[in-house]
């Protein structure tokens with residue numbers, strides 16, 4: 001069981017002169033799913049990417065503010081970003097398995113972090129595929145290319161890959177938006193299972209999905225955090241008019 005949450009204080013992110021995220025403070029609890037919602041361009045993905053310093057890979061980005069995990073501010077200089085991304089994993093919108101076998105997709109991370117024993121790696125591969133509800137579909141083809149899997153299976157493989165390195169937090173950027181309804185339902189089931197162990201933060205444009213999978217919801221607009229609270233409250237009784245307008249489809 002992981003007991004780690006994340007505490008964001010006054011986070012701002014600039015692309016050159018443009019302030020895409022404006023002094024956002026937000027707490028994320030362990031074993032909860034938080035949905036980040038808001039109209040296109042409001043800064044959800046930029047905010048999400050800053051939580052494991054993926055924005056560092058984009059030129060011209062400046063970040064200010066603090067992001068605390070286990071007593072460490074991840075924005076401090078000297079933070080080992082490889083280790084950080086082991087602790088805070090990311091699942092992207094489009095499934096992006098490595099051009100390797102199903103087995104190697106899972107084993108790669110643990111091996112990189114020092115696990116050499118084949119028996120141990122075999123165990124990790126099976127455990128992660130089981131937890132991603134993919135074992136039965138793949139156990140007879142573990143050494144075949146991951147690219148031969150369907151899109152939905154590839155996304156579940158990417159989730160299995162992300163948990164193989166024992167993260168504390170999993171970030172998901174519209175993880176089901178490229179998938180059909182059946183695969184989407186499987187990903188949502190998987191999120192509900194994984195939240196028993198992890199803190200999950202998900203960006204979604206799908207209001208039904210946010211209502212189904214999340215415990216808490218944060219509404220962003222024009223780079224600002226407008227409102228956050230229990231998902232039920234945000235969807236039934238939002239405080240801010242702009243939140244109400246957005247979730248009822250009046251803009252965005």
Ligand SMILES: Nc1ncnc2c1ncn2[C@@H]1O[C@H](COP(=O)(O)OP(=O)(O)OP(=O)(O)O)[C@@H](O)[C@H]1O
Nearest residue numbers: 015018020038039040041042043044045046047058
């Ligand atoms: N690499 C970049 N360089 C410059 N500006 C960027 C970059 N990425 C995003 N932006 C700008 O930052 C703002 C926030 O973008 P971001 O992608 O975070 O929003 P979003 O809410 O996730 O949007 P969407 O829902 O469409 O994915 C937008 O105005 C966008 O144009």
